[in-house]
Amino acid sequence: MDYQNLLAERTEGMAASAIREILKVVSLPGMISLAGGIPAPQSFPMEIIEELTSVVLHKYGSRAFQYDLTEGFMPLRSALVDHLKQKGIAATSDQIIISSGSQGALDAIGKILISKGDKIAVESPTYLGALQAFNPYEPTYIGMETDDDGLIPESLDEVLKHHKIKFVYLVPTFQNPTGRTLPLERRKQIAEILKRHDALLFEDDPYGDLRYQGTSLPSIQSMAPDHVVYAGTLSKVFAPGLRVGYLIGPDLIRDWLVLSKQGVDLQTSTFTQALAAEYLAGGYLKDHLPRIIELYRPRQQAMLNAMETHFPKEFNWSRPQGGMFIWAEGPSGFDLDSAYKKAIQRNVAFVPGRYFFAQSDAGLETMRLNFTMFEEQTLVNAIAVLGQVLHEELCSN
Amino acid sequence: MDYQNLLAERTEGMAASAIREILKVVSLPGMISLAGGIPAPQSFPMEIIEELTSVVLHKYGSRAFQYDLTEGFMPLRSALVDHLKQKGIAATSDQIIISSGSQGALDAIGKILISKGDKIAVESPTYLGALQAFNPYEPTYIGMETDDDGLIPESLDEVLKHHKIKFVYLVPTFQNPTGRTLPLERRKQIAEILKRHDALLFEDDPYGDLRYQGTSLPSIQSMAPDHVVYAGTLSKVFAPGLRVGYLIGPDLIRDWLVLSKQGVDLQTSTFTQALAAEYLAGGYLKDHLPRIIELYRPRQQAMLNAMETHFPKEFNWSRPQGGMFIWAEGPSGFDLDSAYKKAIQRNVAFVPGRYFFAQSDAGLETMRLNFTMFEEQTLVNAIAVLGQVLHEELCSN
DSSP states (O other): OOOGGGOOGGGGGGOOOHHHHHHHHTTSTTOEEOOOOOOOGGGSOHHHHHHHHHHHHHHHGGGGGSOOOTTOOHHHHHHHHHHHHHTTOOOOGGGEEEESHHHHHHHHHHHHHOOTTOEEEEESSOOHHHHHHHGGGOOEEEEEOEETTEEOHHHHHHHHHHSOEEEEEEOOSSOTTTOOOOOHHHHHHHHHHHHHHTOOEEEEOSSTTOBOSSOOOOOSTTTOGGGEEEEEESTTTTOGGGOOEEEEOOHHHHHHHHHHHHHHTSSSOHHHHHHHHHHHHTTHHHHHHHHHHHHHHHHHHHHHHHHHHHSOTTOEEOOOSBSSEEEEEOSTTOOHHHHHHHHHHTTEEOEEGGGGOSSTTSOTTEEEEEOSSSOHHHHHHHHHHHHHHHHHHHHHO | OOOGGGOOGGGGGGOOOHHHHHHHHTTSTTOEEOOOOOOOGGGSOHHHHHHHHHHHHHHHGGGGGSOOOTTOOHHHHHHHHHHHHHTTOOOOGGGEEEESHHHHHHHHHHHHHOOTTOEEEEESSOOHHHHHHHGGGOOEEEEEOEETTEEOHHHHHHHHHHSOEEEEEEOOSSOTTTOOOOOHHHHHHHHHHHHHHTOOEEEEOSSTTOBOSSOOOOOSTTTOGGGEEEEEESTTTTOGGGOOEEEEOOHHHHHHHHHHHHHHTSSSOHHHHHHHHHHHHTTHHHHHHHHHHHHHHHHHHHHHHHHHHHSOTTOEEOOOSBSSEEEEEOSTTOOHHHHHHHHHHTTEEOEEGGGGOSSTTSOTTEEEEEOSSSOHHHHHHHHHHHHHHHHHHHHHO
8 A cells, every 4th residue: 555645744854864874884793883872881880770670679569560650750750859959950859750761852842842834943063863853843943053162142142033933952061963061151141041032942961960071060941940941861871771861841831741741652661760760869870970980081082182193183173071972073165974985984983963953054074973882992993094084085175 | 931822733732631630539549440541550470570670681781771773672572573473463573663652652653644634533432542642643533433342344434435544543452441342253344444445554452462251353453464553562461661562564654653753762761671572582471461361350240240230220331351441331411420520529430431532522421440450349349339329310310
């Protein structure tokens, strides 16, 4: 039968992206992939998980395997109150919704707010998974300008002046793909601009805890709570395979998010929520997080040092104080797609940066490099190969 | 700020339904609630779960906590191949997608197929959770007639003749809310009608394994595989808090379902999928399922016997061979909403049947009763109270 004919109009917006093809290539044997964005499996606290499964089974028994509230498992929401307080975010357990990873939060906000053609303001470049969550709801993206410190506040102001924006989407700390972090002063300015224009921000904060240098910064949510839906996740600090994220936001928005979630997946797994509850309430994160940071910090440093040695002087790149990514930019007109093809022939993969732009013609000269998945020497070898490829490409132009 | 103004058009379709209010009332202390639709916690195999968590930790290690394929954890999909074969469904592991419960499958099919105003054919009455999943995509529902044997095939034929239907939604076995099961002959007729009209069916089968009498029936999928997306779940036989469901369907539809799922939640929890994989592959279901059946069969029988004794002779009800529900109908014009209010004053709750009809004016004389959550004597007491309330309501009319 003619299945194509049955598809909804929105489904065209989900068309298989080239990045899926890239991620297939990079899983080939022998490939050193700097293309991923996933935590090192060595960062998972296996001995803690073993202990916690036993704690959960004996503390909650069958309750951990029963249906539970769409809003989320109350012991986890209570534990998050303290966790968020340490981040300077004041929330009661009733104000917290558990999502199925950050992705579940992105889908939910898109679903309740975006009608076809509605305008969403995003950084250029922005997180690809957010675009994938929003695309089926058929928004129009309005790109905002960024520099080495992330979003330029004046660009947000201009966009809000000239467009009716449903919401602004930002990853203010160790952004994916750039690794950039908004400084304190810009956060304050952005909070002010949101208030002035009576606008809503979706503040996505998956990487905030992965800080290798410097001191942590307050969320924009803490500066304008009525104007921000804040989303966090345990995927980057506990384990992504549990699929536990969370969000807080103004009451009315939160109520609609719950109704939306009820139709989408009823609730996030009670068992994995109970594990997350015990992980946070038991204080395990405090011991575990420094171990993750000690794993990632030298990897990032090794990659940055190798780039210094091997990358052409025509390239610039970010030097983030945390997160999982480094963003590099070649000279204007440089074609990273072509370099990508040569690199994978030499068994090194990355993601060409253009996939992270909502506009199809932007970012051809950019690339995203992940440093969490390999040991230092492997990263150095991979960067040496990439440096060679980039030099060759520069010469052949 | 004016949050209401930000909402998408679709969000109005998610408006808080009265059934949420009902489910709040029924969790009050002292209430005997026949309103729920959830498994008895005593049915969860806690000792098996404890064993399996240990098996998973040692067999898969960090892999069970890492990101994994959107399509689903391969060991689970492989285990499902055998499980489905026993149900007469031929599928390769590549043809199976893991969903976050059945609800995730319902959302996904709605998302990829329904444009605003598209017609979906549903039984009258039908599963409320399906309506909640589909509503945000703004379909028009076309109701099909049912009798004690479920959907009347001629009604499907008529509907497909006169309407352009995106897909047909059915729960052919132990339907929620009625408990009705389509006999073999009707299944064959429905498969033929689907083929003749080149139409697509979403066959939702959460309860098929919970059979207390009689012999199991083949799925409609097995009779018309090119015309059916089949969804199952482990929520009713293993544990709902794991949120593991699955679906199989024609290749193209499946590819779009995967793309949709990528935007919605990336993937279902790797850990709970790994538990489900070991549960199925280790043959635990074979030992566990008879224990669930032995728990529920006498409960259902006790409720049916008590209804025989206590319900007014003007009432008719289903006598299902399995599942979790009994459906009762009073005489035409009887108002179950009014009876509901009196019943909860006497600490017995149920769901008035009208919530299960896509049309807002249908089913006022109907009710759904769940029998899985209480021991026999409690069910008998509850039915005695309900019988009294119904008698009183009949007399006062």
